[in-house]
Amino acid sequence: MISKHKISDIRKLHQKKFRDAERLFLVEGWKSVEMLLQSGFEITDIFATESAAEVNQQLLDNRPVTIVSSAEMERISTLATPPELMAVARQAAQPQPIPDNEPVLVLDRIADPGNMGTIIRTADWFNFRHVVCSPDCVEFYNPKTIQATMGSFAHLVPHYTDLVPFLRAQAPRRRILGAFLNGESLNTFKFQSSDIIVIGSESNGISPEVEELVSQRITIPTPVSGRATAESLNAAIAAAIIMCRFAQ
């Protein structure tokens, strides 16, 4: 049973302005909540249907669990198909400074929460521990982003910062690689462990002021010749292919 007041509080967290103000976020679905429970995030609330609470009794022991009906879950969830389990957690503090010898993925104006979440999931897989986002990237704590990370939100929280001063500060010690449609082919390019990889927005690519700071342009070659092909790759796909080649 959940009070009307509490339902209203949770529903506010569907909106970014309230997530920002309260520094809280929503985690929905069994798998994501399981990853949250194993993480260092502070959990303020867990909502479970009666059957989900029974199945996960051991895992939820000593946790702030409220049993809710399916109808109540539908009201507090952002999902079209409401989950059996959801949680509210406190947003992480800004991540630690980045060690000089570790690679960095930089995201410039990524707008789609599904792409953002998929990039975080893929970065986690390929051991990119440091993701830096321009302030106008979609919010990491957007429920659709969290959902698309498939639990990797618990392993990897991006930095949000102005890219120009960040890249200027890094430039003396690292190469800044930008993914463009023209550049050195990934088939021959040699990565260095301290490289910074910049991925641009879905519709407009890398912004001009960031492009100025790129020291090396790289490209994912298409083997197609003699016919019309896709004009570009999705931003999450490009990021994945480059991280995979880096990690190889």
Added chain:
Amino acid sequence: MISKHKISDIRKLHQKKFRDAERLFLVEGWKSVEMLLQSGFEITDIFATESAAEVNQQLLDNRPVTIVSSAEMERISTLATPPELMAVARQAAQPQPIPDNEPVLVLDRIADPGNMGTIIRTADWFNFRHVVCSPDCVEFYNPKTIQATMGSFAHLVPHYTDLVPFLRAQAPRRRILGAFLNGESLNTFKFQSSDIIVIGSESNGISPEVEELVSQRITIPTPVSGRATAESLNAAIAAAIIMCRFAQ
């Protein structure tokens, strides 16, 4: 100006059952309609706002264009932000048989239209001309799929067919590679030009009856050790990385 009757006809095409019955589909947005106009698809209707029709006058010359208001466009479009230009086109006939020496991408129960569209776009980029989908894959002509292909729908139409008889017929002449979490690492695997690559569904991977027909298991290795990582990659990401390695 568009009649109420016509609006109702177009809105029916938001639903799969009417798309199936009429063998028509919707193409929304300037870029996608441009790709459609350059393709061999038969176009039955084009709807344009007055300003879009003016800007694209040359392109739309001799085409069945109806000028509509923004409010009318909003009614006939599936998009949250209605486009300036949309079209209705006839679905393609089943694609031609697949030549023996060309690679094939097989999709087993891909459910998300965004993933499906992204896979088609990426296949187009990496010159995979033949994509075969299980009948329970999401529909190619779903407006969200078409949107996510970013115009590649005009270059590449997948086959929909039962995978078991299809793969049985191919098995004597080709290797059937399946993407699994355990298998030979992509870092060492050597592709052959006639390989068939099978990608499984987002939530359940490759189905057991298809798995039985896989002759070689391949995997995208994670460099992570000693900490929890992403448990898997998104299906479109996995498909992209494998196609990229094949094309390299």
